[in-house]
Amino acid sequence: MNNSKKIAVNFNAQKIREDFPILNTRVRGKNLIYFDNAATTQKPSCVIERIKKYYEHENSNVHRGVHYLSEIATHEYENSRETVKNFINATSTEEIVFTRGTTEAINLVAYSFGKTFISEGDEIIITEMEHHSNIVPWQLMCEDRKAKLKILPFDDNGELILDEYEKLFNEKTKLVSVVHISNSLGTINPIKQIIDIAHSYAIPVLIDGAQSIMHSKIDVQDLGCDFFVFSGHKVYGPTGIGVLYGKKELLDQMVPYQGGGDMIKSVTFSKTIYNDLPYKFEAGTPNIAGAIGLKSALEYLTNIGIEQISSYENELLIYATEKLSQIPQLKIIGTAKEKGPIISFILDNIHPHDIGTILDYEGIAVRTGHHCTQPVMEHFKIPATTRASFSFYNTKEEIDFLFEGIQKVIKVFS
Amino acid sequence: MSDLRELYQEVILDHSKHPKNYYKMPDATHVAEGYNPLCGDHFNIYLKVEDGIIKEISFEGSGCAISKASASIMTSIVKGKSIEEVEHIFNQFHSFITGKVDKNFDPNSLGKLAVFTGVSEFPVRVKCATLAWHTLINALENNSEVATTE
Secondary structure (H helix, E strand, C coil): CCCCCCCCCCCHHHHCCCCCHHHHHHEECCCCECEECCCCCCCCHHHHHHHHHHHHHHHHCCCCCCCHHHHHHHHHHHHHHHHHHCCCCCCCCCEEEEECCCHHHEEEEEEEEHHHHCCCCEEEEECCCCHHHHHHHHHHHHHCCCCCCEEEEEEECCCCHHHHHHHHCCEEEEEEEEEEEEECCECCCCHHHHHHHHHCCCCCCEEEEECCCCCCCCCHHHCCCCCEEHHHHHHHHCCCCCCEEHHHHHHHHHCCCCCCCCCCEECCCCCCCCCCCCHHCCCCCCCCCHHHHHHHHHHHHHHHCCCHHHHHHHHHHHHHHHHCCCCCCCCEEEECCCCEEEEEECCCCHHHHHHHHHHHHHCEEEEEECCCHHHHHHHHHCCCCCEEEEECCCCCCCCHHHHHHHHHHHHHCC | HHHHHHCCCCCHHHHHHHHECCCCCCCCCEEEEEEEECCCEEEEEEEEEECCCEEEEEEEECCHHHHHHHHHHHHHHCEEEEEEHHHHHHHHHHHHCCCCCCCCCHHHHHHHHHHHHHHHHHHHHHHHHHHHHHHHHHHCCCCCCCEECC
């Protein structure tokens, strides 16, 4: 958490809330308080309307037909790629591959980069705080290529131990894959430094941006990362669409991930010629409506201003951290100096699932469990945590309700 | 809070805080492990079965209030019962808690298990209430697989 960040005093969350129809939902007679934004974010009307418009007026397959609708669908789909390119400041749309989400994007890189560049005995560096989706694809690849995973540990605050980082590099190191913001600890990792160190050994870096894309300005050229991946549904867009950004020189060399239509230039039984980037990595009919909805979501965020969003969400984090710290039985898991708006916590002798159910009675949606980061739970020797994750449509009043809800939990189990 | 009290009845809270038959049985004839990795509920069930009758039962482990109370109440119910009787009770309880009984079903016919009426309203918590039972069935069938209800 960075206290020095400018507080967005003028941020009008109440007005923003009007853009999200689902926030009017009543849960068990209470107003919905949605604090599960790290799992998925809610969708503004503009995204919902845009998808509706696509299916009502533009639906067709892309890159194929010569007819009117196909031309429109192709145009809109490719426009979305342009919007994504600008949103993360990539140099070219060739570097923007649409996937189903973060998980598929990492699997794509693990498979294609692995097949192209990894041989027996090579090493990949990941960290102890990765989501399972940035662990398992590498394990599968390592098994296939007889390569090894090296793990960078974190300390009890949830900060990566950077002194250990450089020690992991040797002549066998081939790739670093690191999460930008931890989904279970909230830690914002110093990715610029992590990338620079890897590059000093000429090693490429993949950044898992699933939890950062909606909270902070991403500039892939400034970061210098070689791959950046994120999901549409965590950035106020639809599910089933995600993005792999990859540097052209790497993507060009990598073998295709899946074969099928759209990823080829010509097919004969003796020789198939693959299509150019990014289509080489987009086999089959893509999620056209998803891409178009994502464009709408990114434009919505750009209109509000990602810096505005970032400072307001940081304000919520500071407020919630101070408020929850007043509860003596509560312990926050993940106390890094730099955090995204995510608070994981445990309560003395009360299981997170009981906390989650009682908060649900109050209309408060939180996540309970291991958050697909079992090594993180293992680090702290706990089975699970309760996690509240905030968005710019949340308010301090809602955090007050969470505070009261936790008091009720404690009362029930006292 | 009235709804909440229906789910977290005093009986459930009592059993979760002070579970019955909560110990490791070194000379058990049947043992089984139950584990729901997503929520971390993790129990071992120990049995002493003689002539088809459960003479002794105990459990240990950790989990949420619902899963722990369910394990505790289960041990107090099945002690002294035959395997057939236990299977019958489990089937009834399972149908009830997963909403597969008709509207006229009287939860009170389940005796102590009626306290879990509130759980049936929460599909995601049903797995907590049934984990110990599935583990018990595995133990009786000498099934060495780890029971799970996720």
